[in-house]
Amino acid sequence: MDLDSAQKTPWREGSSLPGECFPSALEQAFSKVLHRLTSQGPRRGSGRHVALQDLGALIEATECDRLFEGSGTPLRGIPETLGQVAKALEKYAAPPKDEDGRADGHSEVADKAAEVGLLLLKLLGKLEAAKNSLVCPAWKTGLRHLAGPIYIFAITHSLEQPWASPRSQNVAGKVLTLLLQVTECGSVAGFLRGENEDEKGRFTVIMGLLKPYLNKESWKNNPAIKLVFSWTLQQVTRPWLNQHLERILPPSLLISDDYQIENKILGVRCLHHIVLNVPAADLLQYNRAQVVYHAIFNHLYTPEHDLVQAVLLCLLDLFPVLEKALHWKGDAARPTTHCDEVLQLILTHMEPEHRLLLRRTYARNLPAFVKRLGILTVRHWKRLERVILGYLEVYDGPEEEARLKILETLKLLMQHTWPRVSCRLVVLLKALLKLICDVARDPNLTPEPVKSALLQEATDCLIVLDHCSQGQVKSLLAKILQSCEDSKVVNCMRKVQQVSEGAPYDAI
Structure with missing residues (x-):
């Protein structure tokens, strides 16, 4: 019987041809399907669809022991051909370049992915059967060729992306689950790095498959x-x-x-x-x-x-x-670091910034920079002070994220650079009291929990400021308490007054 009949008809007619053919003939049948999948002819679309149908029928009709046996040479055989087929299937279902958000293009990719996923499930099912069979020891060779392309397909179509549909995601998820089952891995991480210390894992294989597509x-x-x-x-x-x-x-x-x-x-x-x-x-x-x-x-x-x-x-x-490479000699000034450079740029951007999302982003990360630099933050005191005072004056929306983070920054700054704080007592005290009064008198813009958080943070800053100035804040607030009538403002001031002078400021 010729090769064309081996490729087109026997497995559809229910004959036992795949089992009767020599392995090389079966390999040639898969090679012909591979050729049709990778063909660049004018009618390649319909031809590939028919090739997928033929491939599914061929996989179903072939016994697992025939499917994963080699041809006797170390570099060729059905497992290697199946690996090439799996690569072609993954490429066939891949989303094209520059889809421009076209819904019809997305649906076409999703349909292809679902069709390919069902084929790969059949192939993995045969691989699982071969693994459990005592007469097919070559299944590991098949797995070595198939695992990489199947993994790439599964991840491509199981993630939430424009080209995915609920059906294609479901099929791709099943492919990934079955792949992990066949490889006896409890997780994707175990599949990639190896479940045991002496197991190599497949991360190198995956990176090798991705490398040709990850260049400029x-x-x-x-x-x-x-x-x-x-x-x-x-x-x-x-x-x-x-x-x-x-x-x-x-x-x-x-x-x-x-x-x-x-x-x-x-x-x-x-x-x-x-x-x-x-x-x-x-x-x-x-x-x-x-x-x-x-x-x-x-x-x-x-x-x-x-x-x-x-x-x-x-x-x-x-x-x-980066700082592990820096060596400081005690008899010289500490060199500026990359952290100094970045903080300087951030503060430069923060001063004139008016976009709320960027202001919140900068303010959110500012405390981490003060913690990182510690006492060395004193290098940036003047610019930090301008940023802090400016940000405390501006309403930041219902959640007040920027002002809360700026208050946290101010508290950390005073704790780390306390010897420099007393000379700035008046400026900082005015800014904090103005903030407390504005928040306390805010009729309805800010939710009560956020108001409470702002007042608490501002009060904590006043307590730290009092410790840094040897109790000067308490004496100044005592005069204000006599004339202030706002209960929320008075409550904040009393908290400052009640703190023991001996309490360490870093306990606040």
Whole structure:
């Protein structure tokens, strides 16, 4: 019987041809299906659909022991061909470049994904049967060729994305679940890094499959590749990640350097994960930490609050790594650090900033910088004071996030730099009392819980200010208490008065 009949009819007519053919003939049948899946002819759409139907029938009709046996050579055989078929299926279902939000394009991708997912479920079912069979020891070879492409397909279509539909997500989720079952992995992290210390895991294989699509010329051809890379990277943590640093750092830098904001954010989050999960010694080697720092520092000039937030979180975890390379000699002034440089830029941006989302983003991260620098924050006192006074005057919406964080910043600043506080007593006291009066007299703009939080934070700042000025705040407030009639303002002042002079300010 010729090859055409082996490919087109026997498994549909119920004959036992796949079992009767020599393995090489079965391999050729799969190769023909592969050729039709990858064909670039004018009628490739309908031809691929028919090829998918033939592939499903061929998988169903072939016994698992025939499906995963080789041809006797180490580099060829049905398992290798099936791996190529799985790659072709993953590529067939991948979302195309520049869909421009077209709903019809999205639905077409989702339909393809659901169809391919059902085929992969059949293939994984055969693999599971082969694993449980005593007469098919070659199933591991099949798994080695199939696991990577099937994983990429499953992650591409199980994530919440424009090209996914509830049906395609459901099928892709089942594919991922069955893949983990076949590989005897309890989680995706275990699948990637290995369930045991002596097990290698498949992260290297996955990165090898993604690498051709993660270069400057091709990474945007498939919009799912960056998401698969990012999601996969997030699953591998310390201590497994550092051995893959050369594979994961360049794509992360590439994505973060894009002109689209969503890609910048995605790339910065990948870099942040690397910073958190790779030892400092590896990041300092070959100046990698400096490369990461310079790659994301310039993003702080972008007026996009989500990007700024991602960059600041990454930088705050990168500073300890960068400072490991600094050596301070006690007889000289401490050198300025990368943290100083970033704080200086943030304060420069904060002073004239009028956009609420950016103001909140800057204020949200300011306390972490004061904690990081400690006593060295004194270098930035004048500019910090201007920012703090300016932000305390401006209403920030019902949640008052910016003003609450600015009050936290002021409290930390006074605690860390208390010798410099007393000379600024009058300015700070006026600002805090004005804030307390404004909040107390606010008729309805701010919810009561938020008002209470603001008044409590402002009171705490007054107590710290009193300790830093050796009790001068108490004496000044005693005069105001005699003439003040607002109960909320009086309550705050009495709290300050009631604090024992001997109480340590850092206990507040």
